[in-house]
Amino acid sequence: MLPDIISVPSTSVKCLSSEVLLPEDVGECEELEYKITKTQKPMMNRGACPSMCKVCRHPATGYHYDVPSCNGCKTFFRRSILDGRKYTCLKMKKCLSGNEPVGMCLFEKFSKEILFPDLTKRMCRSCRFEQCVEAGMNPSAIQADVKSSDGEILKNEIMRKQKGSVDGLSTPHVLLSFEDKVNEIIEKLTSMEVKIEPLYTEGLPPGYKDNRKLEDVINSPMILRYDEIPNLEYCPVIDESTGQIKSSGACYIHCCYLASIEYSKMFDFVNKIDAANKIILVKHATVMCADIMTSFFSYDRLKSDKLIHPNGLFAGPPRPRYGEVGAKHQAGMQRTLVTVLRNELNRVEYLLLKAIVLCNPAVSGLTETVQEVIGKEREQYVRTLLTYCLLNYGSVHGPSRFSALLAIMSVLESQQRNAKDFHLLAKATVLKDLVRYTRVSQLYEQIMES
């Protein structure tokens, strides 16, 4: 069962194994399974062709014997079974892991291995066959008649082995160490994300206002639920014509920003930088982090192709009366989402991208030391994202996937410029009243006016 879920293909998850195995994720997995059952296609995936051969990392040509694989490995497996072949590895099954040039750092080894993917050359037939079995190639999916009794025996042997090992430990894999490292980072980001989620999804209750300054929020201990916010002020907006309290929903924009700020505080490197630099960084990153969060949330959780808040309401400046700049802003927000959707950003990619957005050493005003610290942090996430792409999309499509993801950043950046332009314009001129009506927080203004 598990293998099937993992190999559920294409853009969608193909997650690293730990993701699948995390207890929190069971729900997600089940959901995935549900989708599969629903479309009544347990094995194959409509549309997208899997990108990488699970055996040798060549470009895959489709699912063969239940495994995304290339033509070569498909034929190799079939022949091996039909002829009932027995291979012996002369290198103690170390064809894959051994023989590396000495003195290479791990990532170097890895990227070389991925980018120079001719595993077939380095794998002996024994190890290749092993890898086929490991990847889950299903002997009973072979329709042709086995040519020898050896074949029959081998087939049964493999089937027994696979049945037995479903819940057993998978044998160590070359890339495990990289997967481990990637997993470690992803797990950390995931747990951070989980922590800030309630802050965003619950929103500030209607009529309440958070009066803290940006500096306060940044320098105070973590606050992960709105009801822990000190000095939350109840100041409902009164409709001037009717004199009644204007009904207003929960305030998600403010909370989305709060969530982004609290999120940024969870990174280890913030301990290494001083308050002034923190503020500069946060001012630069928050709008973008909030945007990508809203976009991803709408798409991933709420399955919406429109930008919506956690309560299901339409997000962004909703009314047309904001004029041209408003329209541009609005269009920009939607563009962010559209980009996310078009790329079918998955959760891992989202998390890493957000981390990369946050760790931007090019923000002007940062001291040199801080730039260096942040630069190193960013490099780590960039590398992880690249590794993830290479592992999941292969050496052919991986790099372009990686570049497509990075392109989202520039969309976020221009979106941020639009948002800030919009805010200034709105405040200065036509929208003075509207701005007063809206429960604009000081924090919001501080961010937007940077």
Add this chain to the structure above:
Amino acid sequence: MLPDIISVPSTSVKCLSSEVLLPEDVGECEELEYKITKTQKPMMNRGACPSMCKVCRHPATGYHYDVPSCNGCKTFFRRSILDGRKYTCLKMKKCLSGNEPVGMCLFEKFSKEILFPDLTKRMCRSCRFEQCVEAGMNPSAIQADVKSSDGEILKNEIMRKQKGSVDGLSTPHVLLSFEDKVNEIIEKLTSMEVKIEPLYTEGLPPGYKDNRKLEDVINSPMILRYDEIPNLEYCPVIDESTGQIKSSGACYIHCCYLASIEYSKMFDFVNKIDAANKIILVKHATVMCADIMTSFFSYDRLKSDKLIHPNGLFAGPPRPRYGEVGAKHQAGMQRTLVTVLRNELNRVEYLLLKAIVLCNPAVSGLTETVQEVIGKEREQYVRTLLTYCLLNYGSVHGPSRFSALLAIMSVLESQQRNAKDFHLLAKATVLKDLVRYTRVSQLYEQIMES
């Protein structure tokens, strides 16, 4: 000889040697070669079998390392490369032509050569290897690992030699190693760049105007010097107040666009797409290609930190009177350059980036097939750039270098939008006169108004 024919084996129809000797068959050979070139499938041609070894004139057993050849020469070539052997001819490389037994008349020599075509007997190993290379045997088609560093050196040497003589007919081979592929692609792009450079650096001479339409330029054969442009029209601009010819420098903008278009025509994939799609693609890419070219040229060749034309004059809309949009446009141009400078883009990165900019499958209006073709082409360049970064900046900084380079693209894109906005605004309103004054070509307008 006869036994060979009989034992010509198995299933496949290895041709009979007598066939080789028939004069009529020379034609067939040539036809075969022609077909191959045409379909760009040098590998195989099912059904037809090459008849004669291009190295030694024995009966061929098929294509080996891209050359119709016999078993012996195939094995000889492989062994020579794998062992990295160096042969020396003791007969001044005259094994083939000279040194005939004395006293033979020409006809004797000739008929002997035809009837006993065993050149191997007469060729020393040095000359045989020479002949292999000459015939076009492709060392990168050898899959086995070279056994010595000598082998690696020899292989590269041969490949360089062949590239020079065949003029880049090298075939995309699946098993070409990544390093090789990187070099191959870079060399190809370099040679393309060299070809278009004069078009840009010379510019159109003052007062001349190129009246061709975009379609004409795209569909006509390559023109790489301005003096080959058909119907170049001399139409100097007259100053209305003085009645004198306005002095104007060479027109670089037009030529830069021309250079970009001619450049795009050099990509192999353009043969696979129709005229309509070509136009769409070129309309989208030209401004960006021209921008990055101007930027890189200013920085790399002219060592300028300002955007300047090859003649040393300041580039871009130079006068402040263009108003706000003009200023924005101007600032954008400078921003492109600044980005280039800040990144210290080198030539390889510049070339690859330009190729990536050009091969954009996301341009709206392209048919799906074309999108796919272009997408594959782009993937190739993206992968190459990534590999280049990893190789040259290491696995720690390489990925972020790669991401920094990709970020230049979005700068180019927004710069393009500004340029087009500027053009439309200029044309429609305040700058009507200026636009008329400027020798704006139809081609320029067609590009700017897309």
Add this chain to the structure above:
DNA sequence: TACCCTCGGTCAAAGGTCAC
């Protein structure tokens, strides 16, 4: 009806082997 998968089969062209 018309695709679109994935199956098996095919064969040109790789590599390897071993008398000579």
Add this chain to the structure above:
DNA sequence: AGTGACCTTTGACCGAGGGT
């Protein structure tokens, strides 16, 4: 030690058949 006829293996490609 080299050679090359013969052999094995590989994998791109194609038609078949079953599913949507």
